[in-house]
Every structure is written in C-alpha cells, then in structure tokens.
Amino acid sequence: MKLTKRITITLDEETLKWLDRKIENKTFHNYQHAIEKLLTEKIEETRFRHFNCYEDHVTIFDEVLNRLVNIYNKDGILSCDYHQRENCDHVRFAYTLKEIQKAVEEGKIKRLPFRF
Numbered sequence: 371m372k373l374t375k376r377i378t379i380t381l382d383e384e385t386l387k388w389l390d391r392k393i394e395n396k397t398f399h400n401y402q403h404a405i406e407k408l409l410t411e412k413i414e415e416t417r418f419r420h421f422n423c424y425e426d427h428v429t430i431f432d433e434v435l436n437r438l439v440n441i442y443n444k445d446g447i448l449s450c451d452y453h454q455r456e457n458c459d460h461v462r463f464a465y466t467l468k469e470i471q472k473a474v475e476e477g478k479i480k481r482l483p484f485r486f
C-alpha cells in the first residue's frame with residue numbers, strides 16, 4: 371500500500387489567490403493536485419547531482435533515493451546499476467552530462483533511440 375500522510379499547511383493570501391486562479395483556469399484540478407505537481411517539478415529539477423566521472427562509469431547522487439547511483443558504459447550502452455536497465459531517469463540524466471555528451475560525440479557511447 372502506498373504510504374500517504376495527511377498534512378495541514380497555511381498559505382498566505384496572495385499565494386492562495388494565485389492558486390485559486392490556477393484552479394479556476396484548469397491548470398490544477400484542486401489544491402492537492404497543485405501542491406503535488408509543483409513539488410514533483412521542484413524535486414525533479416534538483417533531484418540529481420553529478421558526483422564523479424570514471425573511465426567506465428559515472429556516479430550521480432539521487433536526492434530522492436538519498437544515495438549514489440552508478441551508470442556504467444557497457445559496450446557503448448549506458449546502464450543504471452541501481453535499476454539494472456538502460457532506460458531510467460538516472461541514465462537520462464547521465465546523457466545530459468558534458469562528459470557523456472563528449473563520449474557520444476567521440477563514438478565511445480551510443481546515443482540510444484529509446485524514449486523515456
């Protein structure tokens with residue numbers, strides 16, 4: 371079962387008016403949807419940090435998992451050690467790193483045609 375927790379928050383008048391306008395123009399369904407969507411966007415924005423770059427892998431820190439994750443170059447394909455696959459958010463983030471982009475340009479890593 372998915373863990374949830376009921377919380378109460380207090381918003382200032384201007385924030386509340388802004389939220390009401392966004393709900394009225396259907397940007398958000400309701401307060402809960404607004405808070406969840408805004409938090410998710412913020413978390414995704416700051417979730418990953420590049421930690422280190424090695425010959426055969428890169429290490430990133432995942433704020434949500436609160437741990438380091440290694441992404442290996444396996445015969446030119448990036449693969450996440452945590453998920454044991456090639457199409458997770460860690461791999462997607464790894465492709466944004468300049469070291470990986472350089473390796474793709476040099477042909478050391480293949481740019482996969484997969485979609486996330």
Ligand SMILES: [Zn+2]
Nearest residue numbers: 450453458460
């Ligand atoms: Zn992963």
